[in-house]
Amino acid sequence: MKQKIIVLLVLAVLFIIILIQNTHVVTLRLFFWKIGMSQLILIPLTMVIGLVIGYIVAKTTGGPHKTKKHE
Numbered sequence: 655m656k657q658k659i660i661v662l663l664v665l666a667v668l669f670i671i672i673l674i675q676n677t678h679v680v681t682l683r684l685f686f687w688k689i690g691m692s693q694l695i696l697i698p699l700t701m702v703i704g705l706v707i708g709y710i711v712a713k714t715t716g717g718p719h720k721t722k723k724h725e
Contacts, residue, residue: 673697 681698 673694678693679690680693680696682689682691682696684718
């Protein structure tokens, strides 16, 4: 259990370091729209969107299935 907490803390610290170093304004082009925003907002936003999409896909596909061997 402690190992899991240590790994999560290390990942959280690395994520915060990445956010602090990427504060420049970038232009996001999506079809016909251009949105200017800080990378500080864009990085967590894309991470959350990816997590939500992954969760939805995992729930709708039913996750990993065990295959039965036909004899």
